[in-house]
Amino acid sequence: MRYSIAAPVLALLASAEGAETILGAYMFHRHGDRTPKSLAPTNLTTLGYEQGYTSGQYYRSRYLTGPSKIYKLNEDIVKLNQIAVTSPTDNVLQISAMAFLQGLYPPVGQTIQVLANGDKVQAPMDGYQLIPVNTVEAGSGSEDNGWLQAATGCYKATTSSNNYFSSSEYESLLSSTADFYKQLVPVVNGTLAENYVTYKNAYIVYDLINVATIHNTSIPSSSTLTATTLLQTRTLADTHEWNLAFNASSPIRSIAGMQLAGEILTSLNSTITSGTAGKTANKLAIQFGAYATFLSFFGLANLPAANADFTGVPDYASVMVFELFTTVEVAGGYPAKQDIQVRFLFHNGTTTEASEPVVYPLFGGASGAVSWVEFEGKMRQFAVLTTEEWCGKCGNTTGACAAYAGGDGGEELGARGKGAGGMSAAVGGVVGAFVALGVVFLVLGAGMLLGGLRLVSRKGLGAGKATQVVERKV
Ligand SMILES: *[C@@H]1O[C@H](CO)[C@@H](O)[C@H](O)[C@H]1NC(C)=O
Ligand SMILES: *[C@@H]1O[C@H](CO)[C@@H](O)[C@H](O)[C@H]1NC(C)=O
């Protein structure tokens, strides 16, 4: 599906063109092509590696070297305090981030260092640039998980999503699609049990078939998979996932989007704070994450009002970007907050020069940009900024939340959560990630300039059979 864009948005863009300066950006990126969730551990494929790399090349040309380059962001040699790259602990997401970074900051060529004793050392791999991918705690194991809330660890969100399975909408789709799914059994019964193949598992069934159509040269009973059937498989998965990720009457369901909103606000705010202090840090933040986080955020920011396609699962390597920009002269110093604006862009699938991201109005508005002040106000209506807020909204009282649990505590009945390992102390970490990042970068900055430290192994990427992969669905 292609996107249309409202005429006023185009007009606004045209009028702003030329005079503007991009001050910073926040990107949220989906991983590239991977193996199916039902055959965990999930792995990024060679195709997925190439998609992440291609996207990195595109955003290099947009934000580092092109006419829309980000103000004072290093062009060729990465300056680590300018960029923040994050991902949940999940192989598919982490190595997608590394693939992207290879395209964003390619090797700088031979660099020779002369030691005190006169020895010369040469940087390996043609000056490959080493950029840490820091982890956010929310979302561990996303890609190995078929259940959206398993990676959030949020009690009330889990309960809310589970309520979908007792809604009349769900019940009616479950029965009306029973025959449709029955005909798919011979296609997927090599992997999935027959009674599993129903609307209840719409995404897992779609995911297995979708991966097979990309990679398997032969699929059992493939004659069943007509274009119409494939489309319906995807559309039903979209409906299923959208409903688990967002419900206007039960906002907590979108906790993943709320946390992301908090991270976006904190990050863009730090771009402004740094620039106002005359520094050049915190220019570009890139988080890799799962499609369910996209869907939750789309719902919270009312993007379906701009285009109904926002209720569908974004394709691999999709990206949403928040650009911070000004139309005021910045040469003499950073503009005041009132002169800073934010624009939202989205690209479905891998971004290339031939297929660039498109601007959509946020919050059900009509304009392709909002002032920073309005953006901050609207995002704050749903953003979760602190661990305390998270605990309060989620109704969690144990683990990292014990410190904030006043009153009676209340019982917590984990509904269907599969318990993504290592989630507990995590949530606080997610919210605090950007605060912590500042510290990380200080420490890193002291210890290394260009090379030296590599936080994530990139072994196995080229082979397409990396280690194990996980992305939680939220
Ligand atoms: C949305 O949330 C409301 C309020 O909790 C609930 O009554 C309704 O069934 C939910 N709908 C879906 C589709 O989950
Ligand atoms: C899958 O279904 C087909 C057709 O019903 C059947 O012939 C086959 O034995 C089944 N395979 C497995 C692994 O259950």
Ligand SMILES: *[C@@H]1O[C@H](CO)[C@@H](O)[C@H](O)[C@H]1NC(C)=O
């Ligand atoms: C696709 O191939 C993989 C690996 O051979 C296999 O496990 C999977 O069941 C196949 N999927 C389908 C739908 O045939």
Ligand SMILES: *[C@@H]1O[C@H](CO)[C@@H](O)[C@H](O)[C@H]1NC(C)=O
């Ligand atoms: C933005 O930065 C200012 C100045 O550092 C700080 O007072 C404020 O709390 C920050 N807001 C957010 C949302 O991070």
Ligand SMILES: *[C@@H]1O[C@H](CO)[C@@H](O)[C@H](O)[C@H]1NC(C)=O
């Ligand atoms: C992205 O493309 C998929 C189909 O490939 C579609 O289902 C989904 O709605 C699209 N999302 C947006 C926001 O365009």
Ligand SMILES: *[C@@H]1O[C@H](CO)[C@@H](O)[C@H](O)[C@H]1NC(C)=O
């Ligand atoms: C929140 O509470 C639920 C239900 O008790 C629990 O499964 C989950 O692990 C808790 N999350 C955290 C981060 O402690």
Ligand SMILES: *[C@@H]1O[C@H](CO)[C@@H](O)[C@H](O)[C@H]1NC(C)=O
């Ligand atoms: C992913 O890679 C691991 C080895 O690292 C392998 O055991 C697993 O079977 C792979 N998964 C798929 C679906 O190919």
